[in-house]
Amino acid sequence: MSQGRIKTAVLVAGSWGTAIASVLADNGHEVWLWTRNESQAAEINASHRNSRFLSDAVLSPSIRSTVSMEEAAKDAAAVFIVAPSSAMREVAASIRPHLGKDTLVVHATKGFEIGxxxxxxEVIAEELPAYDPRRIVVLSGPSHAEEVIRRCPTTIVVAADELAAAESAQDLLINSDFRVYTNDDVVGVEVGGALKNIIALGAGLSDGLGFGDNAKAALLTRGLAEITRLGMAMGGDPMTFSGLAGIGDLVVTCTSRHSRNWRAGSMLAQGLSLEEVLSRLGMVVEGVRTTQAAYRLAMQYKITMPITAELHRVLFEGKDPKTAVEDLMERDRKHEN
Structure with a gap:
């Protein structure tokens, strides 16, 4: 892929999609940012702001927003899908008529399809049957949109089975503020990026209950063990979980108030119901759905994931968060490794 100015499309105009659009605009590319919301598109085009998701940021005037998928995706050399996991199948299907066979497809969504x-x-590959699945790129790593949009130093990873596709994504995104590594472990990068949101919910719970840094350090460490255990069972490379998509993303999501998963856990610790938490946040909290998926995957692969299991009980079975932590601490004694 040429490194000159090309047309790119970013779907959808949430916080992370807007941040990726800004990186592409900084690198001199033509950027179309797709949204279903006409008023959001009008605001981005008229005032260069996305007030719902990144209220303090002024966007590049070279970012154009549209509610037309055809206008956004047709003739685009690269399409970045940043839709919630629940909408991924629908969004992927909607770009099918407008996708060229040589278009680079990158997704930056951290989750599983629940059903x-x-x-x-895998969802994208099913909805784009004429597209080579080896060229689907996943973008992950420690990257809060609120910091990327301010051009804070950020390092991420892009992975594809076909390394040349990952390198094309690297070429499009890398600059002095946004460093991009490549990887060929698609499974590991996707699993690490998804499962860290579960542990971030637990970190928010722990902080909200006032359990301190010792407890959170243990939660991250044992959480990483769970992520690695399931990731390896699904075919991921264990080294990936020691990298940006593993421990890197885990640390940033579990220790920052930018993290909506951390905030959701903290609000649950204050006694709010899951429905109240999601209503107050007003944005997708991927860790909730991922907890459902990981709980089922753990049973499918016969993997022990005690933190995930306790969070599932808190989120969906009404268990008291403090009791859940106490039950984790009182598990049978074990060898660490």
Missing amino acids: SLKRMS
């Missing part, structure tokens, strides 16, 4: 338990690249 099928499929990873996002």
Whole structure:
């Protein structure tokens, strides 16, 4: 792929999609940012702001927003799908008529499809049957949109079975503020990016209950063990979980108030119901759906995931968060490794 100015499309105009659009605009590319919301598109085009998701940011005037999928995706050399996991199948299907055979497809969604338990690249591959699935790129790593949009130093990873596709994505995105590594472990990068949101919910719960840094350090460490255990069972490379999509993303999501998963856990610790938490946040909290998926995947692969299991009981079975933590601490004694 040429490194000159090309047309790119970003779907959809949430916080992370808007941040990726800004990186592409900084690199001199033509950027179309798709949204279903006409008033949001009008605001982005007229005032260069996305007030719902990134209220303090002024966007590049070279970012154009549209509610037309055809206008956004037709003739685009690269399409970045940043839809919630629940909408991935629909969005992927909607670009099918407008996708060229050589278009680069990148997704930056961290989750599973609940019904099928499929990873996002698998969902995309099913909806784009004429597209080579080896060229589907996944973008992940420690990257809060609120910091990327301010051009804070950020390092991420792009992975594809065909390394040349990952390198094309790297070429499009990399700059002095946004460093991009490549990887060929699609499974590991997707699993690590999805499962860290579960542990971030637990970190928010722990902080909200006032359990301190010792407890959170243990939660991250044992959480990483769970992520690695399931990721390896699904075919991921264990080294991936020691990298940006594993421990890197885990640390940033579990320790930052930018993290909506951390905030959701903290609000649950204050006694709010899950429905109240999601209503107050007003944005997708992927860790909730991912907890459902991981709980089922753990049973499918016969993997022990005690933190995930306790969070599932808190979220969906009404268990008291403090009791859940106490039950984790009182599990039978074990060897660490």
